[in-house]
Amino acid sequence: MAMNLPWLDPGDPFPDVSSAWGPLEPAPGLLAAGGALDVETLHRAYSHGIFPWFSEGQPTLWWSTDPRMVLYPAEFQLHRSLRKTLERFAIRPGCEVRIDSAFDAVIRACSTSERPGQSGTWIVAPMVQAYQAFHSAGFAHSVETFIDGQLVGGLYFIAIGRAVFGESMFARQTDASKIALAALCALCRHHEIDFIDCQQNTRHLASLGAREIPRPEFVAQVAQRAREPGPQWQFDPVYWNELLPAKTRA
Incomplete structure (x- = not known):
């Protein structure tokens, strides 16, 4: 050091x-x-x-x-293949998004997921324990993709008021983590939450619409949003209408 x-x-x-x-x-x-x-x-x-x-x-x-990678839910890129996946997921029996029903399972799955170009994980045991306590305190949350009762993907995030910070994702089936991220974006759009912190630039995040902003701008946005009361972190299937035309769910 x-x-x-x-x-x-x-x-x-x-x-x-x-x-x-x-x-x-x-x-x-x-x-x-x-x-x-x-x-x-x-x-x-x-x-x-x-x-x-x-x-x-x-x-x-x-x-x-600095800069900081941020995903604005209004700019979330729903590419054609992911749109088709969401359209099928939204109407298929047995497919559902849950929030905070399996936080421990999500963070542990994230901690053991292999990352391209990485030999280990930054979600070490002290981090898992810390975020479990943060979850118990009401500040850390999970978005979970379930198919036929099985957890197949998800992500966890931090919420301080209306300031949202994405942390890590995992998938056991193709696009399962992207479904969870799309659900979080839909929920944020519904509640007019306008940014999700992504911390660092990756090609994957950029492909979904995230972009870099200067740190002073980011810190100012966090300071303002953190003082505002946050929503109830629950997912209603009607939120898919924020991303998908209503007719696809008829």
Whole structure:
């Protein structure tokens, strides 16, 4: 670790996000190390556009990347193949989206999913435990894709008021994680929640309509939305109408 990276003791305030490492430093976006992974610290971090991300054997590392990858639900790209998948899913008996019925199963599935180009996972045991506590406190949620009673894919996200932060997805069947993301976008459209944080740029996210915005713009949006009361995190099948013409569900 570089000497100019702040070390946090539990309860210490986070440095200003503008002090995060820049593009010419070893880990752009790295803000601090140490601290705690308790509910209060996680709430404070996300409310300021900061997230934890570290691997086995590393201390807790805190990040605030610039630019920030954001998916605006109004800009979600429903490509032809995914549209057809959703049209079938929305009308087929036994296919359903649930929220918060299997959070532990979702985060554990995300933690064991293989990622292209990665030899391990950043969702290490302390992270799983921390987000389980965050879920119990009402700030972490899961969107689950079920087919015939079986969990086949999903994602988990953080919600502070109306500020939404996507974390990780998994799929055991083709497009099962994309169905969960589409459901989250539909729910957000219905409740007029206008952005979902995606943290870092990937080709997959860009193909779905996510784009980069400057960190100051992102932090300002988070600060405003985090103060607004959030919705009840429940999924009603009628929300598919936010993405699909109503006639496809007749």
